[in-house]
Amino acid sequence: MKHLLSIADLTRADLDELLDLAGSFLSVTQRETPKVPALRGRTVVSLFFEDSTRTRLSFETAAKRLSADVMVFSVATSSVKKGEGLRDTVATIAAMGIDAVVVRHGSAGAPRRITEWIDASIVNAGDGRHQHPTQALLDTFTITQHRGRDLSGMKVAIVGDVRHSRVARSTSDLFRRLGASVVLVGPGTLLPAGGLGCGTCDDLDQVIGDVDVLYMLRMQRERMDSALVPDTAEYSERFGLDRRRAAMLKQTAIVMHPGPMNRGVEMLVDPASLPGSRILAQVRNGVAVRMAVLFTLLGGAPGGLMEAQ
Numbered sequence: 001m002k003h004l005l006s007i008a009d010l011t012r013a014d015l016d017e018l019l020d021l022a023g024s025f026l027s028v029t030q031r032e033t034p035k036v037p038a039l040r041g042r043t044v045v046s047l048f049f050e051d052s053t054r055t056r057l058s059f060e061t062a063a064k065r066l067s068a069d070v071m072v073f074s075v076a077t078s079s080v081k082k083g084e085g086l087r088d089t090v091a092t093i094a095a096m097g098i099d100a101v102v103v104r105h106g107s108a109g110a111p112r113r114i115t116e117w118i119d120a121s122i123v124n125a126g127d128g129r130h131q132h133p134t135q136a137l138l139d140t141f142t143i144t145q146h147r148g149r150d151l152s153g154m155k156v157a158i159v160g161d162v163r164h165s166r167v168a169r170s171t172s173d174l175f176r177r178l179g180a181s182v183v184l185v186g187p188g189t190l191l192p193a194g195g196l197g198c199g200t201c202d203d204l205d206q207v208i209g210d211v212d213v214l215y216m217l218r219m220q221r222e223r224m225d226s227a228l229v230p231d232t233a234e235y236s237e238r239f240g241l242d243r244r245r246a247a248m249l250k251q252t253a254i255v256m257h258p259g260p261m262n263r264g265v266e267m268l269v270d271p272a273s274l275p276g277s278r279i280l281a282q283v284r285n286g287v288a289v290r291m292a293v294l295f296t297l298l299g300g301a302p303g304g305l306m307e308a309q
């Protein structure tokens with residue numbers, strides 16, 4: 001595996017290997033010195049053309065915990081603002097001698113294009129509405145911590161703005177490959193045509209008592225061409241997680257959200273008050289999963305995997 005662009009590129013064996021490795025790295029991240037020399041001498045660049053807090057920090061933390069050098073390309077202060085095109089920007093960075101580029105871009109397919117231009121490994125950290133493979137991996141890792149890798153019989157509801165969500169596209173795909181059944185819940189205007197091969201429903205109350213995983217999404221207004229939800233209050237009323245709905249969840253149900261969370265819109269309870277919330281676990285696991293991805297793509301030093309710094 002040289003690049004990670006889409007969940008579709010992963011075989012079942014790749015997936016198992018990444019999840020196993022993420023488990024090992026999770027234990028590294030819990031050590032007093034959470035660092036291994038596995039990628040010493042390698043350079044990882046984060047190239048984010050869209051806003052991000054957790055994904056960028058998560059990748060940078062992962063690279064540092066593997067002892068890689070990290071370069072951060074900040075679009076806001078770069079020559080992109082002077083009109084430099086993607087290809088020239090990428091070629092310039094590559095000429096500095098780098099091993100991997102973690103790319104987030106507003107256009108679907110941009111990370112794949114970059115693989116045609118430079119030799120480094122490319123990791124897709126979100127491209128338009130298309131894919132967000134490391135989010136899907138960390139979500140899957142988080143669920144399998146509880147349920148193992150056979151998700152058959154498990155019911156997952158992904159709630160909210162599925163239409164604009166690369167997370168929903170990637171995560172639903174991976175959950176279903178492991179056997180879970182996924183229903184997409186939201187107003188018709190926010191559900192994708194064809195339903196991504198999942199069930200669809202426009203009434204959260206109808207399904208909430210029955211699900212094992214409630215996966216909430218943010219409304220991605222920056223990707224909407226028009227106001228698809230005219231009234232936020234009505235949206236919250238119909239699709240928000242409030243106290244009444246939280247009380248309808250099964251005792252064993254878990255609640256997830258990729259972040260950033262909009263309190264008062266889709267999240268009307270304090271997630272810290274939900275016994276089943278795995279939202280911070282998702283963030284914690286994200287670092288371990290991204291360590292596994294970077295280690296795999298860059299073929300980390302033999303013996304460098306677990307040995308302490």
Ligand code: NCD
Nearest residue numbers: 054055126167218258259260
């Ligand atoms: C998601 C994204 O950027 O697609 N966030 C993330 O990576 N943690 C979801 C979102 O922005 O709503």
